[in-house]
Amino acid sequence: MLFSKMLIPTLREVPADAEAISHILMLRAGYVRQLASGLYMYLPLGWKVLNKINAIMKEEMDAIGGQEISLPVLHPAEIWQQTGRWDAIGDEMFRLKDRTDRDMCLGMTHEEIMTWLASREIKSYRDMPQVWYQIQTKLRDEARPKSGILRTREFLMKDSYSFDISDEALDKNYRLHAEAYHRIFERCGLKFFMVESDPGMMGGAVSHEFMAPSPAGEDEVALCPSCGYSANVELALSRPRETELAGWEKAEIHTPEKRTIQEVSNFLKLTPDFFIKSILVITDNGPVLALVRGDQELHEKKLSRVIGQHRPAQKAEVKEILGVEAGFIGPMGQTVKIIADPCLKDGMYVSGANKPHYHVRGIMAERDFTAEWHDIHVARSGDICVKCGDALAVERVIEIGNIFKLGTKYSSALKALYLDENGTEKPIIMGSYGIGPARIAAAAIEQNHDKDGIIWPKSIAPFDVEILPLNMKDPLTIDASEKLYRELKERGIDVLMDDRDERAGVKFKDADLIGIPFQVILGEKTLREGLVEIKNRKTKESLRVPLSTAIGMIAL
């Protein structure tokens, strides 16, 4: 491809709206343009990258027996109503009506439609296992699109679905997908981990996420370097580092006007880890008192998994329910349901005395209060791994893929049933598996760039090599570059030639920005010595070799 003929609108300056590195570089290097919030167009270079990623995904999906199909983007409401997600999913679903006033929606995922298909076409245990996948557009009315193509309202997804007769068979498809996903992300040149995750609205019991470490990510994962434990912080188990054991006699202390942990901690000259933080929340089934250690944060999602939907209590509610104003509440003597973090099981603590302007020193679990024990604190770097006792690391990550064991949630609701060998009707056991190719591209840039631009992994670069004839008015340069271009193309190399009549500096800047892994530089002087220069975008090392040798070297 000739640069002069291709739409590659590079930008010299950083667009004001972009903040994430991948976003800035994709705009500057002419890969994407934004249409509206969360809506992006892929220009020729961007689309080539996406297609390379898609090709890798297809190969690996086909390799585990996946069959590519294509489903509609526009869905009738009834199917979503049957699984309950028409109501369970709120504003995130784009909804519309057709001309006959029938409710429709735009697909944000395809469990319903895939299961509908399975309900018609899979009838016997002999028909399984099946794995169907597609690479197709999803639409979600995101509350807050952000970071360029990392979180958009319309995006491509590779989604696959497995249909099995038993949990063991599902396990196998789940494992095959996990392995395929490992290969896909490896081939795309990403650093990533697979972590335990919260199935959330997808239903099902088990799920894992594939996470690419990057400061631009929206999630955090806890990782144990020793035993390999890894989980999204939304459910990562950890033990905060232990504190000293205090040997107090239990006693009330006057703490006038000292309400927050910080205030009381300063007042008593005790570090926050000697305190119990008591947080009152309101659920549909009444109030719950959540306890974490004073130096810890309560994790809302972890608590939600234990007690369901809840909201923080208002000041008036605290007083009404616990009989004391906020700031002096504590677990002692309370009759409300208490959920406490396990790190409070041992040791002695200070907490509110349930009496205005008093705290109690020397509180012990079981002796002074009883609770249900659940890990509800936010895991942090340096916390102790519950599996092996080593220190955990917490890293910021981009979610690039996920896999779910769905079980029979969708097949039961949509009557996707089959007959087993005994002639008994049973719901199909399902799994669903997703990858966002745009996130792979963005993560690859986040992980591979320098001050000059993108450094693509070879496997997903838009071209294999870029030829830079530095002086387009020099006949020798033109001849040599055209020869090189032709011969590389003949050998099946995907090559971009910067044939623009631009100065050398412009071509160098653009080439580095665009990030094709190898540059072949044809300068007048070196060419007269019969040499061209092969430069590695990543290492910036270059090699001077005869033209004929260059062709052979690049062809490798």
Add this chain to the structure above:
RNA sequence: CGGGGCGUAGCGCAGUCUGGCUAGCGCACCUGCCUUGGGAGCAGGGGGUCGGAGGUUCGAAUCCUCUCGCCCCGACCA
């Protein structure tokens, strides 16, 4: 949805507080000359509903009201 910021040429910005002549600058773009190993130089040129609507005023990019859009933080997130 809550908080903050911003909309002036393709991109980056100044001008707005304190209203005033023909709305400016850099880059990009077009023409010519020149130049060709890291975003050159000179000369000439094109491009603007100042996000939109309404209002105040002799006069509005600038003041007032409403509205639309975009970004960031948070909530939310199959």
